[in-house]
Amino acid sequence: MNTAVLDKSSKTAASANALLQVDDLHVHFATSRGTVRAVEGLSFHVNPGEVVAIVGESGSGKSVSALSIMRLLPRLTAKIPHGRVMFNGRNLLDLPDEKMREIRGRDISMIFQEPMTSLNPILTIGLQIMEPLTIHMGMNEQQARARACELLTLVGITDPERRLEQYPHQFSGGMRQRVMIAIGLACNPKLVIADEPTTALDVTIQAQILELMKDLSRKLNIALIVITHNLGVVARYADRVIVMYAARMVEENVAENVFHKPRHPYSMGLLRSVPRLDRPRGSKLETIEGLPPNAAAFPPGCRFAPRCPYKIDICEQEPPLFPTDTGGLSRCHRHEEIAAGKIAWAASDSKSSGEMVASTEALLSVTNLTKHFSVHGGLRGESGIVRAVENVSFDIRPGETLGLVGESGCGKTTVGRLILRLENPTGGEIRFEGENLADATASEMKAIRRKIQVIFQDPYSSLNPRMTVGQIIGEPLHVYNLVPGRKEGEARVSQLLEQVGLRPEMAARYPHQLSGGQRQRVGIARALAMEPSFIVCDEAVSALDVSIQGQIINLLEDLQRRLGLAYLFIAHDLAVVRHISMRVVVMYFGRVMEIADRDTLYREPLHPYTKVLLDAAPVPDPSIEKGREPRLIEGELPSHLAPPTGCVFNTRCSMAIDECRKVVPKLEEKKPGHFAACIRV
C-alpha cells in the first residue's frame, strides 16, 4: 500500500495527511492507592488505510490508550491531564459530548475482545446492526435493512435475510465476532480500533477473522488500530508496530523491522520468549526475568532497566525516544550498540530438555474413555446427549509430558477433569499405577488423589481469596500429615515457595496481592505440596503474559527434570504444546484425531485436521506471514446436539468423501508410533 511507503519516509514528523495524530497523551487513574499513571507521553499517528498494532503485556496501557481515543474511559476515576488526539483536524479531547457521540461509531468504531458479551442478548442481530445506521446515517428502516444485509454478506455470513431476525445466542463465537465487525463497519468508518479482536477465538476461527479484517481494511481503505499481545497476529497484519511497556511506548517501527531488527531490549526479549512453530524447538525458552513494575510506583529512569540484562549506569536516567538506524523510534540509551550488533541476548544453556522417556510401563493409561452429558433445554423440552468425550485412549509414561491440543469444546478439559475424577466417566477405563480410577470408590480415590494433582488456567480464581498463600500451600501438608508439626509445616511451605521461585515472605500474602504469574506459581506449589507423580496442567499458561508464560513453562520443565513428574498438558496454543510436550494428542469434537511424537506430528501431520490447525496458527514473523496464503478452514464447529454422522470432521474437511459421512474412522497406527483417525491417510 502506498501509505505504508510514505510512512516509512516520514517517520517521526507528524505526517500532514495523518488520519489520527496522538500527541503526548497522558492518562491517570485516581485509585485508593494513589494516582496510577496508565499512559505517559504517548505519541503516534495513523495514516488512512494503515494497520497499526499496539503490542504490550497486560497493564502496559495499550487498551487504555485506545479507550482514551474513543473517550470511553470511566468518567470519575480517569483523568487526561495532558495530550491531544487530533482526528481529521479536530482535537477529540476538546469536543463536547454531543459531537463526540457523532464521531463514535460513525468515523471511529471499536471492536471488543469478547464477542460473547458485547452483543445484547435480547435484541436481534438485525436491530443491532441497523441501530447505528438509523442513528448516524439517518437511514429509514428499509435502507438500513438493505445495508445490514450487505454488511453481513461482506463479513461472510450467508443467508443474511434470515440471520438478521436471529438472536446472538443462535450465533457461534466466530460468527458473533463477524457481526461485531459488521456493526463496526456499518457507517463506513475511517478508523477501526480492535481491542484483542481474536483473543477469545479458536485458532481456526481466528485465522478466518484475521483474514477478513485484513481484507476489508484493504478493500475499504479503513485504518486499523489493533491492540494485541499475540505477536503472531501482529506479524500477520500490521504495517507498523508500537511496543508499549509500563505505560510508555518503547519502540515504534514498520512491522518487518520490529520483528527482524528490534532496537529495544524489551522487544528483543519479547520476541525470544515466545515458543515458535517456524523455528526448530529450542531446549529452554528464553525469558525476560522479573515482573513488570507496579503502575503506582514506577522506578526512576528506564522502566525496563530492572529486568534488562544490558543495564548500565546511564539507565538510571530517563531515556527519551531516539530515532534509530532502521527509521523507527526506540526508548533505549544503548540503541546504537544494539544496531551495531554489540548487544544480543545471551543464548541460554543448551542443555536439552524434554528427552524421550525410555520407560516402558505406562503411569497412566486411558482406554475408551467416554463422557456423555445429558442436556434438557428450551421451552419445547428438547433434550439430548452431548458426547463430550468419546472413546479416548492414550498412555502417559512416568516423567513424560503428553500434550493435549484442540479447539474449545473439543473435550480436552473434560478429559482432564475425568482423570482427576472431578467428573464421573460414562464409560472406559483410567488406569493409574494399575488401579482403575473410573470405578474407584471415594475412599480408594482419596489415597490416589495425592499422586495426581492439577494446575488450572485462571490464576485469579484457582486460589481461595480468603486464605493466605501459606495456608493454601500448607493445607495439604496438615490434612495428609505430611509434616510432623507446625514448625516443620512452615519450613516446608518456605521450601515449596522457593522451589517455584517465590520468596518465603510471600506466605503471609493473600492471592489478590500477587500478580498473575506469581499466583500461577502458588498454584504449582500447592500441587507440589502433595508430592504427586502426575500433574494435569489445564491451560496452565494461557492466561499469562508472554514473558511470564515463558518463565512458567521453564519452571514446569525444570520441576519435571528434578522431581520426575509426568504432565498431561492441556492447551490450545500449538507452539506452547510443541515446546513442552514429548508426545501430542490432537482432539476434535470429543474424539482423538491423531497421536504422535512431538517432532513427527509437527513435521509431518497425517490427519487433515492437524494440518489445518498447524496452518491456521500465526507465526511471529511478518515475512512469512505476509508471504503465505493460509489454507483457510471453512465453517464452524458442528453443534453437539446435531453431531455429524461418520467422521466428526467431515463437515469441514477438504478431503472428505461420501464414505466419511458413513464410517466412524478408527484410531489406527499409520506409521510406527503415529496414530491417526482418518480413512483417507
Added chain:
Amino acid sequence: MTLVLPQPTTPGAFSAALGKVGEFTRQQPLGAVSFVIIFVMMFAGIFCELVAPYDPLTIDFAAILAPPSIDHWCGTDAYGRDIFSRLIYGSRTALVIGFTSSFVGSSLGATLGIASAYFGGRIDSWIQRFMDVLLAFPLIVLALVVVAALRSFVVGGVDMNLILAIAIPIIPRVARVVRAAALGVRVMPYVDAARAAGYSNSRIIFRHMAPNVVAPYLIMLTAFIAQAILAEASLSFLGLGVVEPKAAWGLMLSGNAADFYREAPWMILFPGAAISLAVFAFNLFGDALRDYLDPRFKV
C-alpha cells in the same frame, strides 16, 4: 496511601485485640460507631441490675404516666414503672432472643445452603423442596406453630422454645440466599482444586466455601436480628412469647401503650427508638464487618 500506625509491641492477646479494634475503627468508622451502640446495649443488657435506676417491675402508683423528668428519664408507664429501667432490662431480652435466634437460624440456614449447593443433584432437590415448604408459611405463622408444638422449656431463665420458634423460619430464608452465592463459589477452580486434593466434604464446605459466602451470611444475620426482635414482640403481643410483666421492647409497644399513647407518647417513643437504633446498629455493623473480613478490601 494509608498510614500504617506502629503496632503495639507488648505481647499478649489483649493488646493484639486492641490493635485489631484500632484497625477496624480506622478502616470502618461507621462500623465503629455502630459497634459502640451495640456495646452500650450489650453492657446494659448484661449488667441490668447495676445500671438500671429502678426495678423494672416495681409499680409506683404515685407516678403513673409521668412524663420524662430527672427522676424518670424516659417517663413511666400506666403502672408507674420506670420506662428507662424497663428499656435496659428489655435490651437483655432483645439481645438474648433476637441475637441468639438469628444467629442459630442463619448459621443453620447457611450450612444447609452451602451443602445444598455443594452436593447438588438429589440432595439439593430434597433440601430445597423442604425449604420451599417452610417458606410457604409467613415467618410469624411458622413461629406460632413451633411455639405451640414445642413444650416450653426454660434454660437459665431463657425461653428456648421461643428462640427455636424464631430461628426455624429464618433457616429457609438464609439457606436460599446463601445457596445462590454458594453455587457461584462451587464452580470456582479453587473448589475443584480442593476436591482434587481429596479433602473431606466438611472441610471443603466449612474451610473453602463458607468464608467466601460470608458476605450474604452476615447481611442476612444482621437483618434477621431486627426481624427476630420484632417477631419476639409480636409473639409476646399474642401471649406466646415473653409475658408481662417481664420487660421486652416489643411488649412495651403493645398492651396498654396503645391506649395511652396520645396522653403519654413517651411510652411508645422510647421503646420504638430503642428497636430502631438496635436494628440500625446491627445492620451497619454487619456491613462494616463484611468489608473488614474481606481480605480483598485491604491494601
